[in-house]
Amino acid sequence: MEDDPAPRTVFLRDTSRSVIARNDSPDIPFELSLNPYRGCEHGCIYCYARPTHEYLGFSAGLDFETRIMVKADAPLLLREALSGASWKPAPVAIGGVTDPYQPVERRLRLTRRCLEVFWEFRNPVSLVTKNHLITRDIDLLGEMARLNLAAVHVSITTLDAELARIMEPRTASPRLRLETIQKLAKAGVPVCALVAPVIPGLTDHEMPAIVAAAASAGATSAGYQPLRLPLCVADLFTQWLERHLPDRKEKVLNRIRSMREGKLNNAEFGLRMTGRGVFAEQIGRMFEVAARKAGLNRRGIRLATEHFRRPGKQMELFE
Numbered sequence: 001m002e003d004d005p006a007p008r009t010v011f012l013r014d015t016s017r018s019v020i021a022r023n024d025s026p027d028i029p030f031e032l033s034l035n036p037y038r039g040c041e042h043g044c045i046y047c048y049a050r051p052t053h054e055y056l057g058f059s060a061g062l063d064f065e066t067r068i069m070v071k072a073d074a075p076l077l078l079r080e081a082l083s084g085a086s087w088k089p090a091p092v093a094i095g096g097v098t099d100p101y102q103p104v105e106r107r108l109r110l111t112r113r114c115l116e117v118f119w120e121f122r123n124p125v126s127l128v129t130k131n132h133l134i135t136r137d138i139d140l141l142g143e144m145a146r147l148n149l150a151a152v153h154v155s156i157t158t159l160d161a162e163l164a165r166i167m168e169p170r171t172a173s174p175r176l177r178l179e180t181i182q183k184l185a186k187a188g189v190p191v192c193a194l195v196a197p198v199i200p201g202l203t204d205h206e207m208p209a210i211v212a213a214a215a216s217a218g219a220t221s222a223g224y225q226p227l228r229l230p231l232c233v234a235d236l237f238t239q240w241l242e243r244h245l246p247d248r249k250e251k252v253l254n255r256i257r258s259m260r261e262g263k264l265n266n267a268e269f270g271l272r273m274t275g276r277g278v279f280a281e282q283i284g285r286m287f288e289v290a291a292r293k294a295g296l297n298r299r300g301i302r303l304a305t306e307h308f309r310r311p312g313k314q315m316e317l318f319e
Contacts, residue, residue: 007066011104014038014069019077020092030093030126034078036110038069040098042130042171045240046197049097051231060232065170068104075113082121082310089308091124101131103170115140120311122149124303128194130155132172135183142187151301154181154219155194156210158203166244178217185218190301193219195287197227200255200279202248207283208290215294222296224287226259226275234264255279 021033039053043065050060058067071077081087094100100111111127118125119140127134127150134141134152144150158164159174172180184191193214198204211222229237241249253264259275260266266275274280291297 007062009041009066009068009104011068011070014071016071016073017077018081019071019074020081023096030091030096032090033093033096034074034114035095035097036071036074036100036114037098037102037104038071039064039067041065041068041102041104042099042168044168044171046167046199046227046229046233046237047098048228048230048233050233050236052097054232061236068102070104070108071110072108074110075117078114078117082117082123089123089305091126091303091305092118093126093128095128099129099131099171100127101129101133103131103133105131106133106136112137112140115144119144119149122147122307122309124149124305126151126153126301126303128153128155129180130157130168130171130177132176132180135180138183138187138189141184141189145187145189147307148302148304149307151190151192151303152184153192153194153223154184154214155196156214157195157197157199158206159209159213160203160206163203167240178213181214181217181219185220190221191219192221192223192301193296195222195224198224198283199227199252200259200283201252202245204255204279204283204286207286208293211287211290211294211296215296219296221301222287222291222294224283225273226280226283227256228272229256229265230267231265238264 019034023031023033040047050064053060053064056069094111105111115125115137141150154177156174156177157168161173164174181191181193193211195207195210198207214222238253241252256264258277259280266272
């Protein structure tokens, strides 16, 4: 019911003994990642990470939003990993699964403390977020960016504040996300605007406006990704449409099916991130035109690894 009280969020200790995950998927643009939290308070109904909570014995629905696993030892485990003789300096993506700046980060500061470790070792990082809280760490990100050690990807799904409120209920408003880009860019931190996810029949028409607004705010590159609905997320998203946008439901679902081989999801490598068919091609062309008009490129931000060092070892006389 709409007037039901909001459920209480519970934070549980994650006892993982390693913190850096290695990815070998051919269509994910990073090899190494770090996620301080499992589950996400933001509650974005479309989140592709929801099914991962079922591996923990929780539901992908409400539990994903209210049973948050906290990697309290993440900074310590990260320091151990970077100190190891086998570590080769390489960019690490923070937040590739769940948002590293979800609300509890304000109190726990795990992402901040991990960034401090990366900076101490001069190891490059990229971050993905849709939360204005990242501006808290501009002092650190600005210092890292001066050595080309940090880049930020800010996700913007819609510029419609009311749609964002019901679709992404506990994250930053569209206005604050643009302000986030502006503040990061002013501090010299390179920002990529991610139009993600693009929801056909619901938000796809906004792509030119989103790209233009992000460029005006200071983004230097852009990317996009059509909506993915893996496993149980398809049912959760369908139920959300029925509850909040029943008049749009069939249009949106039919557009998704037209891009996903007649299904609501296609996990095939090479297609899951782009889709296939007329609407997928139209979205791709729309993005290319919008990015070119806004002066944004699609090349990934290349970060430096030559500054890497291990604190405690003998340092060069001049850094």
